[in-house]
Amino acid sequence: MAIFQRTIFDASSPNGWTRSSTPMMQHIGEFTLRAGNRYLDIKTDYPTQSAMLFFYYWGYLYNAQNCFGYAGCYPYNGTSILNKYIYNSASTTLSNIYKTDSPYYVCLKFDRQDNGYTEGKINVFISSHGLDLGMRINVLSFAENNTTGQYYT
Numbered sequence: 001m002a003i004f005q006r007t008i009f010d011a012s013s014p015n016g017w018t019r020s021s022t023p024m025m026q027h028i029g030e031f032t033l034r035a036g037n038r039y040l041d042i043k044t045d046y047p048t049q050s051a052m053l054f055f056y057y058w059g060y061l062y063n064a065q066n067c068f069g070y071a072g073c074y075p076y077n078g079t080s081i082l083n084k085y086i087y088n089s090a091s092t093t094l095s096n097i098y099k100t101d102s103p104y105y106v107c108l109k110f111d112r113q114d115n116g117y118t119e120g121k122i123n124v125f126i127s128s129h130g131l132d133l134g135m136r137i138n139v140l141s142f143a144e145n146n147t148t149g150q151y152y153t
Contacts, residue, residue, distance in 0.1 A: 025054075025056060025125040025126065025127040026125065026126050026127070026136065026137055027123065027124075027125050028042075028044065028124050028125065028126050028137060028138070028139055029042070029123075029124055029139050029142070030059075030121050030122070030123045030124075031110075031121065031122050031123075031124065031142055032119070032120070032121055032144070033061055033064075033092075033110070033112055033118060033119075033120060033121075033122065033144055034118065034119050034144060035115070035116065035117040035118055035119070036115055036146075037115055037144035037145060037146060038111060038112055038113070038114060038115040038145075038146050039095075039109060039110065039111055039112075039144070039145050039146065039147060039148075039151070040109070040110040040112075040122065040142065040143070040144055040145075041107060041108070041109050041110075041142065041143050041145060041147075041150075041151035041152060042107060042108045042109075042110075042124065042139055042142045043100065043105055043107045043139065043140045043141045043142065043152045044105055044106050044107065044108075044126070044137055044138065044139055044140065045105060045137060045138045045139075045140050046075065046105055046106040046126075046137050051074075051075070051128045051129060052072065052073070052074050052128060052129040053072065053073055053074070053075060053106065053126060053127070053128050054070065054071070054072045054126070054127045054128065054129075055070060055071045055072070055094070055097075055108065055124065055125065055126055056069075056070045056124075056125040056127075057069055057070070057094060057110075057122055057123060057124045057125065058122070058123055059092070059120060059121045059122035059123055060120050060121065061092055061112060061118045061119070061120030061121075061122075062117070062118050062119050062120050063116065063117055063118045064091055064092050064112045064113070064114075064118045064120065065090045065091050065092065066090050066092075067088070067089075067090045067091075067092035067093070067110075067112075067122055068088075068089045068090055069086065069087050069088040069089055069090075069093065069094055070087055071084070071085060071086040071087065071094055071097060072084075072085050073085070073097050075099060075104075075106050078099075078104060079098070079099045079100075079101065079104060080099075081097055081098065081099060081106075084097055091112070091113050092110060092111070092112040092113070092122070093110065093111050093112075093113075094108060094109070094110055095109050095110065095111040096108075096109040096150070097109075098150050098152075100152045100153060101153055105140065105152075107150070107151075107152050108124065109150070109151070110122060115146055
């Protein structure tokens with residue numbers, strides 16, 4: 001399901017300006033965080049090829065406020081992620097973007113700052129430069145946990 005649309009100009013059309021729409025962002029899931037868990041780790045099936053990624057996320061967690069933010073990164077060879085930028089505007093944050101060991105899938109780590117009572121949802125969207133947007137990026141697994149480091153390695 002696409003949340004945004006972008007306009008593409010088709011140079012092969014007679015006038016070169018025919019408009020068509022393609023999905024700009026994929027909704028990869030709505031994830032729950034509950035009492036007793038500080039972190040949420042999400043493992044995607046993003047392929048090992050290098051392409052720039054953009055994430056957008058929003059939600060509400062009782063006793064932990066709204067969460068909203070965006071991030072960008074360039075998953076590179078192996079477990080390297082270059083030029084990682086994360087912007088958060090609330091207490092529940094995207095704290096890390098990392099890759100698993102081979103086959104090098106991209107993972108997201110959210111931190112709600114404590115593990116007291118809460119219940120709520122975080123919606124996550126993804127887009128990419130250089131990746132065929134017709135290709136669906138899926139979530140392989142996710143885990144509510146209290147692991148401070150990388151949950152998936």
